Amino acid sequence: MTKLIYTQLLEACSPGGASVLTSVTELAPAGGAHAAVAPAKFVVGTNSVFAYETRYIDGEPLVAVVIDSKSSQLNRVEQPISFAVVDGHPVLSRIPRIRVSYDNESYTDIELPHRCFDGHIRAGSVDGKPVTDHAAYRAARDASPSDARALLEMSPVSLVLGAWDSSRRTHQGRYRSALVGEIVGVLADQGPDAKTPPLRGGARVDPVAMSVQLSGSDMEKLVKAQESELSSKNINGIREDVKKAKTKPLSASPLGLGGIPPTLNALGAVACRRITRTHVLSFSALRQLRFGADEAGNAACRSLLAALALNGLARSDAELSLRANCDLVELGPATVLLDQRYGKNLELEPLTITEADALLESAIEQAAKKAGIRWEGQIFEVVGNPVVLRGAIEESDE
Incomplete structure (x- = not known):
């Protein structure tokens, strides 16, 4: 060569x-x-x-x-x-x-x-x-x-x-x-299920608490404090959830608080x-x-x-x-x-x-x-x- x-x-x-x-x-x-x-x-x-x-x-x-x-x-x-x-x-x-x-x-x-x-x-x-x-x-x-x-x-x-x-x-x-x-x-698999997409699990562990539940007013306070850094899609979604929940507590997971239990729903490898x-x-x-x-x-x-x-x-x-x-x-x-x-x-x-x-x-x-x-x-x-x-x-x- x-x-x-x-x-x-x-x-x-x-x-x-x-x-x-x-x-x-x-x-x-x-x-x-x-x-x-x-x-x-x-x-x-x-x-x-x-x-x-x-x-x-x-x-x-x-x-x-x-x-x-x-x-x-x-x-x-x-x-x-x-x-x-x-x-x-x-x-x-x-x-x-x-x-x-x-x-x-x-x-x-x-x-x-x-x-x-x-x-x-x-x-x-x-x-x-x-x-x-x-x-x-x-x-x-x-x-x-x-x-x-x-x-x-x-x-x-x-x-x-x-x-x-x-x-x-x-x-x-x-x-x-x-x-x-x-x-x-x-x-590697050339059988009839070769094109069946594999799934992979994901989870998130929060060392403070696996679940953080907040009132609508507290969620709004957190959103307002971070509004300049959050995407508009995330902000709008949280505020819609606050309206729907009324007086019920909300999960703070959209703000990265609390854990997420393992799920098997994402495309894997x-x-x-x-x-x-x-x-x-x-x-x-x-x-x-x-x-x-x-x-x-x-x-x-x-x-x-x-x-x-x-x-x-x-x-x-x-x-x-x-x-x-x-x-x-x-x-x-x-x-x-x-x-x-x-x-x-x-x-x-x-x-x-x-x-x-x-x-x-x-x-x-x-x-x-x-x-x-x-x-x-x-x-x-x-x-x-x-x-x-x-x-x-x-x-x-x-």
């Missing part, structure tokens, strides 16, 4: 190059084969459910569960990039980005869900004027796959991980994610015989993009985006942090294959973070040399709209 080098990336991003690069890692529960893992939860109606699917594995269709979805895996690529930028990493801090600021908090297009087209950005202002009227932002918003240069120099993460200007009346920018990934687990993490970087998707340069310059720009994707992948692979009760470990190194067309593949060694940084640095230099692309850590600063901040609550009432 060999290490991926820049010239291979450039070749893959040129016409007739590789279709994809794939990275597949076999994982296992950190607690051992006997340990169950908590898959991702999805909402159907008012219920939380696991996503069960049939996957073709080792020559047969098997029942599997989605442990981490495509969107979650992209979030796990974004986070370490964002952290590195905040920490002033010498290479990643050169990434152009959009930053929207509310009071003492700020967010960039790297972590905002719709990236460069995010509602927080579009609702903001620059120099007291709507950001949507700013020439630089309009240029990025008006970019297209036939010339995405303005977007490459303002929000390259949008071109790598995907963005859709879905609320715009016309000329909606729509860029698919060039990098996709997921983690799936093959269920599942046993898996095999867990696999898969990522695919599509060079075919990147080759649909042009940047107002000649063929060599366009290939260099695509290589820059590919190097950014691989850097995020190397960093996210090193952080197997999904959710509580879903701690995983690698059973071995990732199997990385570079498509060679016509059914052939070249196996590569997985990139380390250090190697991925060096690859990205080379790609930045080559894109500047061949296409004049400027990646100097430029930040398009947006002032967040205070109306949005005033309407922000921790928990939705809907």
Whole structure:
């Protein structure tokens, strides 16, 4: 096996190059084969459910569960990039980005869900004027796959991980994610009850008292004292209970007082015989993009985006942090294959973070040399709209 080098990336991003690069890692529960893992939860109606699917594995269709979805895996690529930028990493801090600021908090297009087209950005202002009227932002918003240069120099993460200007009346920018990934687990039980959701119990012990019963007036006093910190949904629910109870005492459990007896009504965890993490970087998707340069310059720009994707992948692979009760470990190194067309593949060694940084640095230099692309850590600063901040609550009432 060999290490991926820049010239291979450039070749893959040129016409007739590789279709994809794939990275597949076999994982296992950190607690051992006997340990169950908590898959991702999805909402159907008012219920939380696991996503069960049939996957073709080792020559047969098997029942599997989605442990981490495509969107979650992209979030796990974004986070370490964002952290590195905040920490002033010498290479990643050169990434152009959009930053929207509310009071003492700020967010960039790297972590905002719709990236460069995010509602927080579009609702903001620059120099007291709507950001949507700013020439630089309009240029990025008006970019297209036939010339995405303005977007490459303002929000390259949008071109790598995907963005859709879905609320715009016309000329909606729509860029698919060039990098996709997921983690799936093959269920240990392949019988007729394989998709029956397991249940897990929960309880709370209060060392002061297992039950705290208060009068309506006392409940109101506690609510009023904490009103600025409680969610509106919780406050409204408590006050409705106070009205209904009239003179009867109320349980103070909504305020975190008293214990909760064990119940068995929450989605639990599942046993898996095999867990696999898969990522695919599509060079075919990147080759649909042009940047107002000649063929060599366009290939260099695509290589820059590919190097950014691989850097995020190397960093996210090193952080197997999904959710509580879903701690995983690698059973071995990732199997990385570079498509060679016509059914052939070249196996590569997985990139380390250090190697991925060096690859990205080379790609930045080559894109500047061949296409004049400027990646100097430029930040398009947006002032967040205070109306949005005033309407922000921790928990939705809907």
